[in-house]
Amino acid sequence: MKEKENTVKRYVRNDILLxxxxxxxxxxxxxxxxxxxxxxxxxxxxxxxxEYGNYSLSQDITEDIYTGKDGEYHNRLVIKDGTAFMESANCPDGICVEHSRVFRDGESIVCLPHRVVITVVTSGDSNTPDVVI
Ligand SMILES: [Zn+2]
Known part of the structure; x- marks a missing residue:
């Protein structure tokens, strides 16, 4: 009996390790x-x-994006040190400004009230084929 118990315990321990x-x-x-x-x-x-525009992540820029009827909505996109972020915006929730910097393929910052979407992409991944025969 005792030996069987030990065997069971050993099995259990192995399972936990696994x-x-x-x-x-x-x-x-x-x-x-x-x-x-x-x-x-x-x-x-x-x-x-x-589409509003495409900006290279390797160049530091500050882009003021005006949207809405008379351009009353404002978002300031800043690209710095290979990362992009919303420096300021006059949207009511301010979620886009609080969003962390993005730089990885597929990451995005969304300003819902202004319907502005900033997405990091890798150029030439789907539109242009790598090999042209
Ligand atoms: Zn916003």
Whole structure:
């Protein structure tokens, strides 16, 4: 009886070790996926779903985006040190200004009240083929 109990305990311990290993591997994988995710190189700005402009992430710029009927909505997009962020905006919620800087492919800042969307993309990933025969 005693021996069987020990065997069971050993199995349980092995299972726990195995699970810990799997969790660790998954955590490392997620970490790498997050950290090493492709950095985008272009910031695409759309207003109300329409393309407003594309800006290179490698150039520091400050772009004032005026939208709305008479341009009463204002968002200031700043690209600095390879990251993009909304420096200021006169939207009521201010969520876009509080958003952290974006620089990874697919990341975006959305200003819902002004319908302004800033998305980091990698230029030439879907529109232009890499190899032209
Ligand atoms: Zn906003």
């Amino acid at each position: 699970i810990l290993c799997l969790v660790l591997i998954a955590a490392i994988g997620l970490f790498y996926l997050y950290v090493l995710r492709d950095h985008g190189d272009t910031v695409r700005v759309t207003v109300d779903g329409k």
